[in-house]
Amino acid sequence: MTIPHPDGRTAAPDETVSLPADALCSACDAKQFEWSTTVELEPLDQVIGQDRAVEAVRFGIEIQRLGFNVFAHGPAGSGKSTTVGHVLDVAARHRPVPDDWCYVSNFDSPHQPIALRLPPGGGARLRDALGQAVEGLLVALPTLFESDAYAVRRDALADDFQARSQANFERLRAAAAERQIGVIQGDDGISIAPLDGDEIMRPEAFQALEPARRTAIEARLAETQSDLEAAARAEQAIQREAEAATAALEQAAARVEVDARLSTVRTAFEDAPDVVRFLEAVGKDVLDRLDLFRRPEAEAPASDDEAANGGGAPVRGDLMAVARVRWRTDPRLRRYKVNVLIDHGGATAAPVIVERYPTLASLVGRIEHEQRFGALVTDFTLIKPGALHRANGGFLVIEADELFKQPRSWDALKRAVRHGEIRFEAQQDESSPMTTIMLDPAPIPLACKVVLIGNSDLYFSLYALDADFPELFKVGAEFAASMPRTRQNVDLYARMIATIGMREDLLPFHRTAVARIIEHAARLAEDAQRLSTYFLDVADLVREADFWSRQSAGAHVERRHVERAIDARVERADLARDRVLESYARRIVLVDVSGEAVGQVNGLSVMTRGNFSFGVPMRITARVRMGAGEVVDIAREVELGGPVHSKGVLTLAGFLAGRYLPDDDLAVAASLTFEQSYTAVDGDSASSAELYALLSALSGVPLRQSLAVTGSMNQTGEVQAIGGVNEKIEGYFDVCQQHGLTGDQGVLIPAANAQHLMLRHDVVAAVRAGQFHVYPVRQVDAGIALLTGLPAGARDRRGRFPAGSVNRLVEDRLARFARRQRRRPDGA
Structure with missing residues (x-):
């Protein structure tokens, strides 16, 4: 095209002339808009100016293959987090709600808790159902053991073994009597001594005997001592049998109650084999640890005298209240609890988790400890979830810069993604003098998409320097700093301004104000033919223009308010420029x-x-x-x-x-x-x-x-x-x-x-x-x-x-x- 000479004549072909004023700023004509204010515009329901990046993110989250995680990178303020969040929220609504995860006791190997997978909401149901069952047993079993019927059976069994024990003693005494040896039963046990008639021979009398007679008596004493040792062994066997029989009696009596309480829970989870196996292990462990279910002495029934004076055993409601307190506070009963690590009950979509502080513990979870007797102890109820657990079955978003500020977090994340499982990693302080008891919980399978957000320099550095990165983050979603200044994009920009206003309850923007913001966006892009995608700056300008309009009691935001906001920005930031200009004016520079x-x-x-x-x-x-x-x-x-x-x-x-x-x-x-x-x-x-x-x-x-x-x-x-x-x-x-x-x-x-x-x-x-x-x-x-x-x-x-x-x-x-x-x- 021919550029007119400033003086009006036509410039020679090889002559350089100055640009006309209209070429120095590509103005946005407000008359192109067929609306008056942004109130008339439909809110925006899409991300603008980042079609390439949006498609890359969608591809990364849709392809279900190992390593196709996403790294969204580009200039700061280009809407990476907002865009990724919008795409993930839409995708999450079309994905099923993931399962719950719980940790429960491993009764055979307590330091290796078992992970249970249940349908959404199933973890809380199992926790509550098992809790009710145990609370019921805390009432029913003590009542059973204190009942008259059980006391009759227990006393009969005790009498039987007492009779056997007495018979064993009488046989020892009779055999000793035939040898003129007395059996003495005292507080410190059983002893033997020679008899002098019907009385125990005094030591000085024994020493006064003739040597031959003393020798004969000593021989009889040795024989009786052998009988005594045999009788002691027999007594120990009787006691063991008594204990076993008593335990068998207790278990037989308790089994009916335990099976009845747990069968209800088993029925509710019969489609979950792992849960059924766990409940069977719970029943067996309860029967092996019935002492945990005896009523503490402080809760024992009152004596007859106390009952006559108005005391007496608590009513059933009181017993249940006491049982609930014990269930909550007695650490010995924790072994029957269910630690619901992840609960998706009530959820309607797959989770989208944004982890803003990705320490090792916040990523893979942590195992808390309690101090007891100079040692740090723990159990499966102190296992806490991390972001990977919460995002399992959905999406995890992490700011890459924050991730690399945390020691061990990047390596832990790579291990989890590569192996498809979440393992708890020890964080013990080796400088601590305390002994720490550790757990090794079963790993939980991982099935989530990880989206890292960062700048392009970091993305390309990782790609070049970390051999694992290209394998685990195969999808790069690059965000552009600008977009073409087409009529369609200008209209979308206007709708974006309208959406910000509606969302934040700002004043309507007149079309002249929108036109000025479009011009500002082109200036930010440093290109008259493009618009900046630095939406953070644009959104702030929209808010600032609203402020200046309200300051002047305006009904809507006009072009002059946008100009005022831009000028105010410059005024707040141009102290250095003023000093430089002063140095020119004073001929310092x-x-x-x-x-x-x-x-x-x-x-x-x-x-x-x-x-x-x-x-x-x-x-x-x-x-x-x-x-x-x-x-x-x-x-x-x-x-x-x-x-x-x-x-x-x-x-x-x-x-x-x-x-x-x-x-x-x-x-x-x-x-x-x-x-x-x-x-x-x-x-x-x-x-x-x-x-x-x-x-x-x-x-x-x-x-x-x-x-x-x-x-x-x-x-x-x-x-x-x-x-x-x-x-x-x-x-x-x-x-x-x-x-x-x-x-x-x-x-x-x-x-x-x-x-x-x-x-x-x-x-x-x-x-x-x-x-x-x-x-x-x-x-x-x-x-x-x-x-x-x-x-x-x-x-x-x-x-x-x-x-x-x-x-x-x-x-x-x-x-x-x-x-x-x-x-x-x-x-x-």
């Missing part, structure tokens, strides 16, 4: 915006403070003399220049070598620097400006100081696009406005950056009034012509630049350097 100078040009850089960026003009100077073809970057020499900036300087040197004196060596020594720059310099956006300063120094032609330059270049002299073009133009404009706009001032930018322009309205107004200019430059020849007022010049048929052109003056100077270099003696 030297930058000229008028006049001419040889080897000196105004370059442009961008300074960022938090979320606020602004352009900063900087003087670039060049000095030349005869030398060995070296271009010295002073910033690089003092280690202030970054690699990209150094690349730009080397590219500049390559351009010089390729354009001038193609058949001779360049005999020049040049130095380039950013004046009054005391921090690191990187980037190649000043390489064209550095070239202009160097060409001016070589040719002796002064450069217009009213113009500033930005743009990188390649070795053929093409000017290439750079970043921050809006901030750079506005930064130079602010300095010029501070000194007074003359109509000669402006900025040279790469022509490729013209499509990125979304300049402030005051800059556009100044351009429209002819007080400021923005020049799109494609080749460095056009740039040097603008800066010097002389033609750059192109080689003619004889390979020579035209007389009086900048290129001719440069080549002539280089030729003189070369001749002088050749005339000098070797080594001089």
Whole structure:
């Protein structure tokens, strides 16, 4: 297209003219909207601008194959968490509610609790049903053991064994009596001694006997001692039989009650074989531990005298209340409890768990301990779930940055995902002097999709450096920083603004306010043809505009309120910019915006403070003399220049070598620097400006100081696009406005950056009034012509630049350097 010359005439084909004001900011026409305020719009029910990422997330969560977990990455504020949450919530509603998981006692191996899987809500039902059964047994079994019927059977059994014990003793006594040996039964046991008639012989009488008689008595004593030991063994056997018989009696009496109580629970879970086996183990363990179900002495029935005085045993209601207290507080009864680790009773969809603090314990769960007698003890009821347990059967979302801040969490997550199971991992403090009793619970199978959210640098670093990462997170969902500025996307943006307003009860937005937000979104995207997907910033602007509208008692948000919100943002953040502008005004930092100078040009850089960026003009100077073809970057020499900036300087040197004196060596020594720059310099956006300063120094032609330059270049002299073009133009404009706009001032930018322009309205107004200019430059020849007022010049048929052109003056100077270099003696 033909760009009109500012004075109205048609520009020559090789002439660079300033851009018209309308090309400096792609305004959003509010008249395109057929509605007046956002109240008339339908709320948005989709994620906008991230179609590629949304499809990637959907693919990752739908494909049911190992390792197809998702890493959502992209710029901060691009809506990764919101988008992922929306997609997962929709998917979760179409998935079944996962099963419950419980831990119960392993009576054969207590340190290895058993994991039970039950249908949703089944864990709580099992816990409550078994609890009621045990509470019932805590009432029924003591009542049974204290009943008259049971006492008769127990006493009869005791009498029988007592009779056997007495008979055993009588046999011992009779055999001893035949040997004239007495059997003495005392508190400290049974002893034997010789008889003297019917009395026990005194020791002194025994010692006074004749030796032969003493020997005979001692022999009888030895025989009786053998009988005594045999009788003791027989008594022990009788006692063991009595204990076994008593236990058998108790178990036989209790079995009916235990089976009756547990059969109800078994019937309710007959379709769960693991539960049935557990209940059978519970019944067996109860019968083996009936002492746990005896009534404590404090709860024993009153005596007859107490009953006569109004005491008496508690009524059944009181017994049940006492049983419930014991069930809750007696640690010995924990073995019959059900630890419902995950309860999905009442859930209507698969879980979506967002873990914001992914420590090892919060991921894989933890096993708590209690201090008892100097040791830390635990049991299966102290097992607590982690995020993986809660997300099992659904989705787990973790911020990757937070994950990698926690020791051992990443490795634990990889193990769980790789092996498809959740294992509790010990977190014992080895520095603690206490002995810790540990558990090894059965692992729980894992079937959930893990979605990590982070920045792209982290994603690509993990992909390159962690061999497990590509295997376990096969789906990368990359979020874009911007989206095309199409009419459809503009309409979606408007609906997004309306949705934020409806959700947060904001004032309606007039269509002019929406249009201004669209323009702001294009500015954020640094592209007039695209819209930013940095929705966090856009949403905040919507809220701030609502605030300013309410401050002015507005009925709806208008364009002026959005402008006020944007201006207020700048005002809150631009202290550093004000100080920089002050340094220019006071000539602390030297930058000229008028006049001419040889080897000196105004370059442009961008300074960022938090979320606020602004352009900063900087003087670039060049000095030349005869030398060995070296271009010295002073910033690089003092280690202030970054690699990209150094690349730009080397590219500049390559351009010089390729354009001038193609058949001779360049005999020049040049130095380039950013004046009054005391921090690191990187980037190649000043390489064209550095070239202009160097060409001016070589040719002796002064450069217009009213113009500033930005743009990188390649070795053929093409000017290439750079970043921050809006901030750079506005930064130079602010300095010029501070000194007074003359109509000669402006900025040279790469022509490729013209499509990125979304300049402030005051800059556009100044351009429209002819007080400021923005020049799109494609080749460095056009740039040097603008800066010097002389033609750059192109080689003619004889390979020579035209007389009086900048290129001719440069080549002539280089030729003189070369001749002088050749005339000098070797080594001089």
